[in-house]
Amino acid sequence: MLDTANQVCVVIGASHAGVNFAFNLRKEGWQGEVILFDSDPNIPYHRPPLSKSYIIDGDLNSNLLKPLESYKKDNITLKLGVKVSSINRNIRTISIENKGTQKYDKLVIATGARPFIPPISGIDSAANLFPMRTANDAIEIKKAIDSSEKKRVIIIGGGYIGLETAASLKKTGASVTVLEREERILARVTAPVMSDYFMELHQQNDVQILTNNNVSFIKTENGLNTVFCDDETSFEADIVIVGVGIRVNTELADTVGLEIEQGIKVNEFSQTNDENIYAIGDCTFHYNPHYKRYLRLESVQNAVDQSKVAAASICDKDLIYDTIPWFWSDQYDVKLQMVGLSNGYNDVIVRKEETENTSFSVWYFKDDALLAVDAINNGKAFVLGTRFIKGKQKINKTKLVDVSIPMKPTTFL
């Protein structure tokens, strides 16, 4: 066993990647210090509920990644509300804003991403305009909704976060309009059938989604925003939520010569081009052996899996990153589960189950190879899809589409 008792492992970013890493490092037997830094003052929490349930029930304590006692028990030091301002690779230290430096033997960068605020004219002076990334964002949105009389919300961007936020805010009694620049929602990540399904779902729930609507400027007077689109339509909004994507937090790594390409570039052990520095989670650009290419992902799965790989590697154990990406989204009472990456598909099979409640799955193929599955209220399709993709299973498409054939591990072969 590696002697780590006198070593210090420092982690920048205490969210899904950083926190899981710290606990995994202990599980792998690391005996030295583990120190987590995060500029967010809140005890590290799950992000996915922020847009799903948190704006409705607002209880951060039921949402923690780990309770404080767990950190104490595993002797993990949490430094919250503390921003790391630079890394010095030569003497292996990091600098903490206004608070000196901290030495490290191993450094893990888990800085994630921040919301992208597009350069829309007037966006800086808009009233009650929020991104949706942190607990604080969700709290501020909730406050603004609670204190607004008319509760007219414009959400810029029809991606998962925007759509989930729309569904949640609808439940709080707001009137919600989503403005999407592309010709369909979720265009980047799903097939048109899925976009159509979610369009309809939101319409049924009285949330308006307008596609081909590029916001060009926002005018704000006396706390009331008017959001103008390219085609000169305009919308009054008490609250504006921006959900148009993220920017990766690579600056700390970039300024000290770590390799950057879309994100911090890491090998199969989540290690950067400095052997003492690892990077994990949303901030990485990493190799996926299954799809045989480098990827940048924004998902809990990726953050958690990379945290395991990095912890193992630091403790001299062999574990490489080799997983199929998966993701979920909850809107109203619909559960979407996705596995795999559909990029490059040239064939789509939609299988609709004959059940009382809507349940269907979308299977993305490149010729005969299954790339990805989107499952709506259909855990079976999600699990089977995962298994088929992992095993590079060849599937009989004629059987797959035939709902009289039950979904079983062998029935589509």
Next chain:
Amino acid sequence: MAKITFITADNESITVEGTSGSVMELAVNNNIKGIDGDCGGVCSCATCHVHVESEFVAKTGQAEELENDMLEFDDLTNEYSRLSCQLQVSEDLDGVVFKVAK
């Protein structure tokens, strides 16, 4: 208050006490190996899979459809499988023993 025991894949037996929340949360809060709870308890990830020791099955009740769907094709599933995020901690579970599936 309920005393709940987890037996991990390396046969370590850990008994913990809980009053509320899900069995998954209880396990995560006590760093039980093999229970990750990656999706936060919304039945989306199956990283909270346990086998209920047979004598306690009556106490844990039946799984709902979505939970069963997530479990049905898992290699580690047996007739005692449950997703621990779908089990609420209460006095009813006092004394129950779960084997961590992974």
